[in-house]
Amino acid sequence: DTAVSQTPKYLVTQMGNDKSIKCEQNLGHDTMYWYKQDSKKFLKIMFSYNNKELIINETVPNRFSPKSPDKAHLNLHINSLELGDSAVYFCASSPLFGSYNEQFFGPGTRLTVL
Amino acid sequence: QQQVKQSPQSLIVQKGGISIINCAYENTAFDYFPWYQQFPGKGPALLIAIRPDVSEKKEGRFTISFNKSAKQFSLHIMDSQPGDSATYFCAASYTSGTYKYIFGTGTRLKVLA
Numbered sequence: 001d002t003a004v005s006q007t008p009k010y011l012v013t014q015m016g017n018d019k020s021i022k023c024e025q026n027l028g029h030d031t032m033y034w035y036k037q038d039s040k041k042f043l044k045i046m047f048s049y050n051n052k053e054l055i056i057n058e059t060v061p062n063r064f065s066p067k068s069p070d071k072a073h074l075n076l077h078i079n080s081l082e083l084g085d086s087a088v089y090f091c092a093s094s095p096l097f098g099s100y101n102e103q104f105f106g107p108g109t110r111l112t113v114l
Numbered sequence: 115q116q117q118v119k120q121s122p123q124s125l126i127v128q129k130g131g132i133s134i135i136n137c138a139y140e141n142t143a144f145d146y147f148p149w150y151q152q153f154p155g156k157g158p159a160l161l162i163a164i165r166p167d168v169s170e171k172k173e174g175r176f177t178i179s180f181n182k183s184a185k186q187f188s189l190h191i192m193d194s195q196p197g198d199s200a201t202y203f204c205a206a207s208y209t210s211g212t213y214k215y216i217f218g219t220g221t222r223l224k225v226l227a
Contacts, residue, residue, distance in 0.1 A: 100163075
């Protein structure tokens with residue numbers, strides 16, 4: 001029944017490792033997003049996909065690579081993890097690509113890089 | 115121009131009181147202003163939203179006041195309850211092709227019983 005789900009919920013890893021976070025939405029939405037929330041709770045968009053096409057690609061290090069195998073899934077792969085990557089990562093989706101659409105957020109993945 | 119400034123950073127209100135959170139923006143192209151509520155350990159969820167063609171929108175105890183000329187908008191929570199204790203984010207979005215949200219820095223609200 002979960003609308004937007006993310007796995008894993010917690011991820012603890014060493015510097016230099018590569019990790020992935022998976023996101024799935026069962027709402028039938030066209031658009032999906034990745035956000036990063038830092039320790040001060042600041043929420044910033046990283047990527048957005050609309051119908052599997054990359055729409056928003058903020059100034060994110062190219063160690064971060066999103067992949068959308070289909071409209072319902074948007075995964076985030078992170079190479080060579082750094083201490084500064086520690087944060088909570090949220091996946092979100094919205095019905096259509098447009099300004100007035102509500103974004104539905106997943107429960108978040110807390111990434112800790114040691 | 116991309117910033118949305120939010121204040122206060124934290125707010126403590128007695129049960130039954132009014133909570134007021136303010137946001138200001140610079141880009142006049144913004145045309146959608148949602149407020150999101152986030153409980154600890156959860157993702158943000160839409161609380162209420164407004165477009166710039168109206169000056170106020172009310173849903174239950176939650177009201178957005180919008181001042182287009184001042185480029186400011188605020189969230190008022192009437193009869194605040196302990197269950198309202200959460201972090202609140204304002205956001206702004208604009209029709210520039212990406213429609214991305216620019217979030218404010220968040221306000222941590224604590225309502226005392």
